[in-house]
Structures are given as structure tokens and as C-alpha cells.
Amino acid sequence: MTNDEGNERPRKIIHVDMDAFYASVEQRDNPELRGLPVAVGYPAARGVVAAANYEARKFGVHSAMPSVTAQRKCPDLIFVRPRFDVYKAVSLQIRAIFAEYTPMIEPLSLDEAYLDVTENLKDMEIATEIAAEIRAKIKQVTGLNASAGISYNKFLAKMASDLNKPNGQAVITPKNGQAFVEALPVKKFHGVGPTTAEKMHRLGIETGADLKDKTLEFLVEHFGKSGPYFYGIARGIDNRQVKPDRVRKSVGAEDTFSEDIQSYGPAREGLQPLIEKVWGYCEANEIGAKTVKLKVKYADFSQITRSKTVPAPLQTIGDLEEVVGLLLAPIFPPRRGIRLLGVTLSSLERRTFGVAPQLRLAL
Numbered sequence: 001m002t003n004d005e006g007n008e009r010p011r012k013i014i015h016v017d018m019d020a021f022y023a024s025v026e027q028r029d030n031p032e033l034r035g036l037p038v039a040v041g042y043p044a045a046r047g048v049v050a051a052a053n054y055e056a057r058k059f060g061v062h063s064a065m066p067s068v069t070a071q072r073k074c075p076d077l078i079f080v081r082p083r084f085d086v087y088k089a090v091s092l093q094i095r096a097i098f099a100e101y102t103p104m105i106e107p108l109s110l111d112e113a114y115l116d117v118t119e120n121l122k123d124m125e126i127a128t129e130i131a132a133e134i135r136a137k138i139k140q141v142t143g144l145n146a147s148a149g150i151s152y153n154k155f156l157a158k159m160a161s162d163l164n165k166p167n168g169q170a171v172i173t174p175k176n177g178q179a180f181v182e183a184l185p186v187k188k189f190h191g192v193g194p195t196t197a198e199k200m201h202r203l204g205i206e207t208g209a210d211l212k213d214k215t216l217e218f219l220v221e222h223f224g225k226s227g228p229y230f231y232g233i234a235r236g237i238d239n240r241q242v243k244p245d246r247v248r249k250s251v252g253a254e255d256t257f258s259e260d261i262q263s264y265g266p267a268r269e270g271l272q273p274l275i276e277k278v279w280g281y282c283e284a285n286e287i288g289a290k291t292v293k294l295k296v297k298y299a300d301f302s303q304i305t306r307s308k309t310v311p312a313p314l315q316t317i318g319d320l321e322e323v324v325g326l327l328l329a330p331i332f333p334p335r336r337g338i339r340l341l342g343v344t345l346s347s348l349e350r351r352t353f354g355v356a357p358q359l360r361l362a363l
């Protein structure tokens with residue numbers, strides 16, 4: 001079998017995704033939370049849910065939902081403050097398990113990664129067996145459940161990991177890849193966000209089959225650079241490689257607040273989960289950063305950014321908090337209410353944070 005890049009045989013890709021990761025870590029560490037609806041996040045008026053466990057999801061609570069909405073949907077919802085240092089340490093344990101099988105690991109976040117196991121360190125032939133072993137080891141080492149998708153490309157592996165979630169795995173073979181994509185609603189496609197889904201809807205594209213009916217020219221005309229990607233995945237083709245050393249130019253997080261922010265205190269509070277998120281990502285991926293950019297969007301949707309570059313990569317989360325504070329303070333009082341804040345790190349470089357995870361726990 002030959003694919004578009006002339007490779008001799010199909011690849012074997014696994015997408016591993018931890019189940020309700022942050023919430024599962026909290027339930028593991030706090031047995032009194034087990035069986036109860038839990039949201040990781042800040043219950044404050046402008047907080048958002050970072051992760052919800054399956055008990056909470058039954059009530060319609062999901063990540064990125066404003067905390068007040070979540071509380072309304074599920075009055076018994078228990079909010080737990082995020083502990084990114086712990087999630088990061090668990091993420092490193094998981095990463096070490098992946099590395100027993102392949103160096104071809106591409107993390108997407110603390111709890112998700114693509115693995116290319118076409119050639120693997122255990123000389124195992126069957127990728128579904130590798131996935132099952134990895135999930136069993138993750139359970140054994142961390143006590144947590146992972147789901148996995150196995151397929152011949154990244155797109156299908158990612159879609160497959162959702163099929164038997166939680167605590168399950170699914171395979172999409174070259175034989176059934178096309179049929180799978182054709183039946184799939186485009187709004188569920190990885191890489192199709194709500195805006196693109198809406199645009200596809202207006203163009204009469206609801207499923208993979210509808211997408212496949214469109215010509216490459218049509219897709220390029222309407223979706224630009226994403227056109228060829230959509231054209232390929234509609235046919236079950238995705239030649240993107242698993243990139244173990246994906247070089248990112250920036251790492252950012254932002255949040256829209258349910259009520260506009262008028263004063264410094266709430267703004268600083270709203271920034272804290274974003275700071276922890278980007279710092280956690282940098283630590284987990286051994287990335288150092290020198291430039292910090294603060295983004296502020298006002299109620300009228302006008303936007304400003306403020307940035308600062310330091311001579312050497314920031315050493316600790318405290319350094320980052322300090323720079324963010326310096327950038328934030330001068331914009332108060334704001335000319336209008338603030339609806340969104342974002343923190344982005346750039347000028348990135350490889351960096352080792354030390355072998356032992358730096359747990360910020362009181363000892």
C-alpha cells in the first residue's frame with residue numbers, strides 16, 4: 001500500500017487521552033469526592049470550569065463553562081481549586097510510559113498525546129495491544145483511566161479515542177476509515193471549531209459525505225489553507241506526521257468573563273488560572289520563555305496588548321506572576337469594562353526544569 005507521501009505501508013498511530021484528567025486526579029487524591037459531581041476551577045463569579053468529572057457532565061456541566069452556569073445546572077457541584085503542579089507531575093509519569101514504547105510522542109496537552117508506534121521499542125506488531133498495555137500501565141502507575149484511539153493517521157486516531165470513552169479504546173482500520181468519516185457530522189471533526197462548523201452548515205455540509213462531495217477548489221475557495229486538509233480527511237487521508245519535537249512559537253491561554261471586569265483585584269484573580277495553565281504547559285514540555293504578552297479585550301471588543309521581554313527565560317511561576325502584574329497594573333482604571341484577558345508566552349526555547357517535578361506543596 002502506498003499513500004500520498006510514498007510511504008511503503010500504513011502507519012500505526014495511537015491517540016491517548018486521559019479521562020476527565022484534572023477532575024480524576026482530584027478524585028483520586030480526595031476519596032471523599034468520589035461518586036460526587038466535581039468541577040476543577042474557581043467558583044468565583046468570573047471563574048470557569050477547567051474540567052468536569054463524568055458525574056458533573058450528567059448535569060450538562062463541561063469545561064470552559066462559566067462557574068455560575070455550572071453551579072446553576074448542578075446545584076450540588078463541588079468546586080476544587082486546580083493543582084497544576086500535580087497534574088504536571090502525573091503528566092510526566094504518563095509521558096515516561098509512552099517513552100517505553102516509542103520516542104515518537106507528540107503531546108497536545110498535559111493529558112493527551114499522539115504516538116507513532118509503526119516502529120516501536122518493543123517490536124510489537126499490533127497497535128491495539130500496545131494501546132491496551134499503555135492504558136493498563138497508566139492505571140497501575142497513576143491510578144487513573146485513559147482512553148485510546150488507534151488508526152492509520154492522526155485525525156482518525158483522535159476521533160477514535162472518543163468512541164469508547166471513558167476507559168475504553170477503539171480502532172479505525174484502513175478498511176473502515178472512509179465509511180467512518182462519511183457518517184461523521186463535521187461539527188465533531190477535530191479541527192472544525194464552532195465557527196467553521198457554522199460556515200459548513202451554511203454551505204450545506206453536515207457530514208463527512210457532504211464534505212467529500214465538494215471539490216478541492218471549492219474547499220480552498222471557502223476555507224483557504226484548511227481546504228486541502230478538509231479535502232483529505234473527508235477521504236480518511238491525513239498525512240501529518242507525529243512530531244516529537246514540535247517547536248511552538250507561543251503558548252497562550254485566554255478567558256472571557258461572564259461579567260465585565262472593572263478593577264485590578266478581579267482581573268488579577270481571573271489571570272491566575274491562565275498563568276498556571278501556560279506555566280504548567282511550559283514545565284511539562286520543558287519550554288523556557290522570555291516574552292510575556294498580556295491581551296485585554298474591552299466590552300466594546302476593542303483590544304490592546306502589552307508585552308515585556310526579559311533577558312533570560314523566566315525561572316519560576318512567581319517570575320511570570322510578577323511580569324503579568326507589571327503589565328496589568330498600568331491599565332487600571334480601565335477605559336471600559338474588560339471582557340477578556342489572555343496571557344501568551346513567546347521567545348520560547350528548550351529548557352530543563354530539573355529531574356524532580358517541583359511540587360509547590362507545603363511540607
Ligand SMILES: [Mg+2]
Nearest residue numbers: 017018019111
Ligand atoms: Mg482528556
